[in-house]
Amino acid sequence: MKLLAMDTSTLVMGVAVFDLETKRVLGEVITNLHNNHSVRLMPTIEQLLTELDLSLDDLHALAVTSGPGSYTGIRIGVTTAKTMAWARELPLYSESSLTVLAMNGIRFDGLVVPLFDARRRRVYSGVFAAKDGEMTEVLPQQVVPVESWLEQIKALEKPVLFLGDDVERFRQTIEEYLGERASFGIGPENLPRPSHLAWAAYQKWSNHEPPEHADFAPNYLQLTEAEANWLKKHGKEEGENG
Amino acid sequence: MNMQRETLILGIETSCDETSAAVVRGGTELLSNVISSQMDVHRKFGGVVPEVASRRHVERITIIVQKALEEAGVGRNELDAVAVTQGPGLVGALLIGVSAAKALAFSLGKPLVPVHHIAGHIYANHLIKPLSFPLVALVVSGGHTELIYMKGHNQFERLGKTRDDAAGEAFDKVARLMKLPYPGGPQIDRLALEGKPSYPLPRAWLESDSLDFSFSGLKSAVLNLVHNANQRKEEIHYADLAASFQDAVLDVLVEKAMLAVKKTGVNQLLLAGGVSANSGLRVRLSKRCKEEKIDLRIPPLELCTDNAAMIAAAGTYQFLDGHYADLTLNADANLPLIG
Ligand SMILES: Nc1ncnc2c1ncn2[C@@H]1O[C@H](COP(=O)(O)OP(=O)(O)OP(=O)(O)O)[C@@H](O)[C@H]1O
Ligand SMILES: [Mg+2]
Numbered sequence: 242m243k244l245l246a247m248d249t250s251t252l253v254m255g256v257a258v259f260d261l262e263t264k265r266v267l268g269e270v271i272t273n274l275h276n277n278h279s280v281r282l283m284p285t286i287e288q289l290l291t292e293l294d295l296s297l298d299d300l301h302a303l304a305v306t307s308g309p310g311s312y313t314g315i316r317i318g319v320t321t322a323k324t325m326a327w328a329r330e331l332p333l334y335s336e337s338s339l340t341v342l343a344m345n346g347i348r349f350d351g352l353v354v355p356l357f358d359a360r361r362r363r364v365y366s367g368v369f370a371a372k373d374g375e376m377t378e379v380l381p382q383q384v385v386p387v388e389s390w391l392e393q394i395k396a397l398e399k400p401v402l403f404l405g406d407d408v409e410r411f412r413q414t415i416e417e418y419l420g421e422r423a424s425f426g427i428g429p430e431n432l433p434r435p436s437h438l439a440w441a442a443y444q445k446w447s448n449h450e451p452p453e454h455a456d457f458a459p460n461y462l463q464l465t466e467a468e469a470n471w472l473k474k475h476g477k478e479e480g481e482n483g
Numbered sequence: 484m485n486m487q488r489e490t491l492i493l494g495i496e497t498s499c500d501e502t503s504a505a506v507v508r509g510g511t512e513l514l515s516n517v518i519s520s521q522m523d524v525h526r527k528f529g530g531v532v533p534e535v536a537s538r539r540h541v542e543r544i545t546i547i548v549q550k551a552l553e554e555a556g557v558g559r560n561e562l563d564a565v566a567v568t569q570g571p572g573l574v575g576a577l578l579i580g581v582s583a584a585k586a587l588a589f590s591l592g593k594p595l596v597p598v599h600h601i602a603g604h605i606y607a608n609h610l611i612k613p614l615s616f617p618l619v620a621l622v623v624s625g626g627h628t629e630l631i632y633m634k635g636h637n638q639f640e641r642l643g644k645t646r647d648d649a650a651g652e653a654f655d656k657v658a659r660l661m662k663l664p665y666p667g668g669p670q671i672d673r674l675a676l677e678g679k680p681s682y683p684l685p686r687a688w689l690e691s692d693s694l695d696f697s698f699s700g701l702k703s704a705v706l707n708l709v710h711n712a713n714q715r716k717e718e719i720h721y722a723d724l725a726a727s728f729q730d731a732v733l734d735v736l737v738e739k740a741m742l743a744v745k746k747t748g749v750n751q752l753l754l755a756g757g758v759s760a761n762s763g764l765r766v767r768l769s770k771r772c773k774e775e776k777i778d779l780r781i782p783p784l785e786l787c788t789d790n791a792a793m794i795a796a797a798g799t800y801q802f803l804d805g806h807y808a809d810l811t812l813n814a815d816a817n818l819p820l821i822g
Contacts, residue, residue: 279578283585283810297590312534313575316541320582323545328559328590455545458538467532 243267243295244302244446245325246439247286249278249318250310250338251357252406255435256285258293259443261301266436268293273406273432278317302452303331304442306338306433308459309365309384310357315459323457332452334442337460342404343369343376344437345430351400352379355433358407359384365462366390368397375444384463387411391418400424406431491557492802493565493587494795495548497580498572498600499625500524500531502543503791506555506562510799513610514555516785516792519543522666529665530655537575544583551791562593566798569597569808570818571626577814585810594807596798599820600789601627602639604755606797607786615778617749621740623764624756625651628696628736630743631820636800639820642743643694650732651758653698657705657728661721671725672761678722680730682708687735694743701731729763737767744777751778760787 242261248254257269268289272281290296305322308315315338326333339355346353346369353376356366367382380393394401395418403415404426415423445452464472490510496503505516521539525531552559567584570577588595604627605620619642620631628645648656651668658667663674684704687697705728712719744752752772758764765781772779786793 277813279582280811280813282582283589287589287810297592312537313578316537316575316579317582320541320544320579321586324548324583324586325590327545327549328587455549456542457545458542461538465532465534465538467528467535471527 242301243299244304244439244442245286245290245300246304246435246442247282247318247322248306248338248341248433248435248438249282249314250306250308251314251433252311253432254278254281254285255433255438256282256289257435257439258289258295259436259439261443261446264443266439269434269436271432271434278314282317282321297329300329300331302442302446303333304438305333305335306341306438307335308338309382309462310338312461315461319457319459323453323455326453327455332446333457334445334450335453335457336438336441337367337382338433339365339367339382340369340376341438341441342433343367344441345404345426345434346402347371347374347376349402351402352394352397353402353404354394355404356407356411357405358410359463362387364390364407364411368394382462387414391415395419402426404431490563490799490802491561492596492795492799493548493551493562494598494791494793494798495565495567495580495584496600496603496789496791496794497540497544497576498568498570499576499789500536501789502540502547502579503789504548504551505791505795506551506557507610507792507795507799510796511609511613513792514557515551516790517547517550517554518790519547526665529659531573533573533575536573537579540576540579544579548583548587559591562591564588564594564596564798564802565591566596566598566795566802568600568603568794569812570815571600572816574814574816577816581812581814585812589810594802595810595812596801596806597808597812598794598798598801599818600794601629601756601820602797603793605631605633605753607755607782607790607793608753608780609796610786610792611782612780614753615751617747618751618753619740619743619747619749620753620755621736621743622755623650623736623758625649625655627756628698630694630739632743632747632749637804637806641821642747643696643739645696645698646689647697647699648702650696650698650736651756653702653732654758656702660706660709661724668758669760671729672763674722674725675729675763678720678724678726680727681720681723682727684708684727684731686731694739694746696735696739698732701728729761733761733763733767736764737771740768741771741775744775751780754779754781757788760784
């Protein structure tokens with residue numbers, strides 16, 4: 242009884258196989274490349290299964306990150322995972338890519354803040370804290386201007402661990418706001434691990450949580466630009482009329 | 484031959500704003516063709532927004548594939564192969580179909596067959612009546628205007644193509660100029676029926692004997708006409724303008740298609756792509772082909788626009804020729820039909 246987990250939400254592509262009975266991670270592949278996930282995801286899955294001497298029949302569940310991150314990347318993972326789930330009649334579990342990254346800080350005593358650059362001085366982020374071996378949300382995941390985000394984090398008055406390769410871009414600003422209270426993940430802690438995704442999915446599976454349906458869609462955390470602009474314009478017109 | 488009768492191919496198409504999956508048997512028999520159109524989603528933006536399209540595709544894809552097999556009454560393990568549009572199209576949209584097809588092929592242990600979108604449009608005709616070679620195909624869609632010569636299955640030779648805008652693109656741009664809602668092609672078609680081609684507009688014949696097309700001059704001429712009329716505060720008769728524009732496009736399309744048929748000496752002319760829904764084009768080509776005793780094939784309206792059945796049909800012959808892709812297959816927004 243194995244679970245296959247895949248994550249293509251960011252530059253990091255991760256694939257892991259987890260044993261649902263022994264609760265052991267059997268294998269994990271991570272790359273951190275600006276390279277096409279579309280080309281490499283399926284061959285990586287195939288290769289990992291082959292190396293572990295597993296066939297598709299050994300799989301009992303699947304897991305995928307639902308975003309946020311790169312729109313195209315997330316869709317490659319979600320489409321692949323839910324198609325496999327349907328074709329093999331397997332339950333599919335999803336987890337936020339921020340939660341998966343936050344799990345690297347599960348032993349940290351304080352707040353854990355994973356983040357991905359969302360451009361224009363904004364970040365995809367959330368504030369987490371470890372509780373009973375799980376990451377729980379202290380502030381909800383959102384796309385937010387980095388300064389106002391740091392303002393909110395500062396108000397929590399706790400030590401904070403920042404995680405993710407993109408943190409480096411905001412390091413100076415973070416230190417300006419939080420000073421000594423901020424600490425930063427080291428290289429390996431900054432990559433989301435697919436085995437953590439597998440672990441999160443294993444917990445859902447063992448708690449008999451309902452799996453995702455065929456219409457499962459990513460959680461981008463924000464509207465498309467076209468929709469946002471349309472709403473802005475539309476809202477304005479309504480305001481003018483009223 | 485026997486094998487061909489039995490072949491069961493699942494087709495997947497997500498190159499633009501239609502999420503579609505279909506099952507075709509023996510290359511010609513349409514068992515299902517499920518199409519989820521996003522037209523309503525994009526209308527308020529005045530055109531297809533790629534990111535919006537991709538988001539809708541990912542949401543719908545699995546359900547559509549499931550429906551296609553259900554409606555066909557075919558079990559997923561009975562399939563011989565999974566065919567998918569590799570390109571051309573919107574890359575983010577194509578990626579959904581390609582990712583799904585790869586996952587499906589891997590999960591079911593079936594061959595993965597990449598298909599060119601325009602080959603698909605041509606093979607739409609094959610679902611009605613088998614193609615008879617050699618033939619010439621006039622491909623007119625939102626992104627293409629081409630004359631293709633085919634000696635046999637999977638053999639595509641280009642006789643000519645547009646040097647600038649595609650015919651469908653010209654329809655859509657002119658429609659926008661006339662403030663018609665998206666998509667403009669059908670709107671102009673409808674309006675043209677009520678008007679007379681009274682505005683003089685240019686036809687780009689290019690070099691005598693050329694089988695290439697050009698529509699950007701025509702588009703500019705319409706733009707100037709509208710602009711000048713506005714400046715002089717003259718009223719434009721939109722139905723007449725639509726009729727004049729359509730006439731100019733059709734003159735060139737029909738004459739070049741007939742020239743291609745003559746030059747190659749074939750007996751069959753195929754019409755393919757979204758613009759083949761145009762009623763004027765259908766009438767005029769039918770008339771000319773009847774006069775010249777050419778066997779004209781026009782797909783029914785529901786097979787003119789993007790659909791997965793045409794991809795499954797074209798994919799059948801790629802499959803029979805052993806043109807498989809491995810799991811590294813990627814979407815290609817600019818995939819050429821002729822390599
Ligand atoms: N009745 C019609 N008259 C003229 N044009 C039409 C008609 N119906 C549809 N079209 C045009 O056909 C085009 C859509 O066709 P289709 O869906 O095949 O193109 P596409 O998929 O966008 O492009 P491509 O197939 O080249 O990638 C649009 O430009 C549309 O305006
Ligand atoms: Mg098309």
